[in-house]
Amino acid sequence: MDNDTVFPPFVVTREAIDKIVGLGGAVRVWLDGRGCCELSYEFADSKGVEGDAAFGCPGAELFVSQPALEVLTGATLDYTDRHTPRRFRVLRNPNTAQRCPCNRSFGGEWPGRQPDCSSRRPMRWDQ
Template identity: 30%
Template sequence: MASAFTMCISCLRAARTTTTRASKPFSTAASATARPLFLDFLAPAIRQPFKRPAAGIALPKPQPVLRRRLATEASPTTSPSDPQPARAVLHPRTTESGEPMGISLSPRAIHRLSTIATKDNNPNLALRVSIESGGCHGFQYLMSLIDLAKEPATEEDTLFEGDKGTKVIVDESSLELLNGSTVDYTMELIGSQFKVTGIPGATSSCGCGTSFDIKL
């Protein structure tokens, strides 16, 4: 007589699971093709080795880097340090020794004055430069843009003309102190402005450059 064997449901499920796992063979191919964990973002970049081009093949030439030129910059063919003497076209003056008095204009000043005159469509635009006593160093020069059609030059004024039709007007007493100087245009952190540089006889000046001492 066969003996009866009883098993609870939990034991029966455990026995079936064990039998199923034992019946499946271990796959070595799956373990061989499994990709190992690799944190590629932590690994150093792999550089490709440099390959020399074959003979007769020229390397591409580097393209020039284009740079925008500011409107206040001088033309690439000129240098800001090369002032150009202006021509006295009205009421020229001479020194006691008979030498002509004059001033020079930097390429930057010429470019800026020409740009303003073209923008305003006013060929009569001129830069008036005058010197008066005052300031923190005894003398100071003042500058202003004027329209010669509305404020024509007087007999005491000397009108200078530079390239591109630029015009600078200086009165007689101021010209005696500015003779041999240069009108320049500079761009600084505090702003862009016209300046007078190289004033003969100037011994010192303030930080802004508009006030100076002069040896008379």
């Protein structure tokens, strides 16, 4: 990535940017099929892979898979340490009418409180 800032088509909160910087400056977001409401957002402290969109600037880069980019457009990416486990979460997403209250899983009806809810899975760097 060059020295220009590339803004994503969604909001990234200051807390999320600070966490990206704190994790070494790069986070990747993609979709996985193991969420309590079908799909879930997954996050790793790593550079992107071929085909990912790159946003941010050196020191705070966000890499987003194309399927995740389609879902995230218009949403807000946040990070909170007020929940256990601490986590990134997607707020106010106009593309996911059906979602879990944890804001990490979407796509199907919320099945009610689940012991394996995505909100209970720690982030990969916390494991």
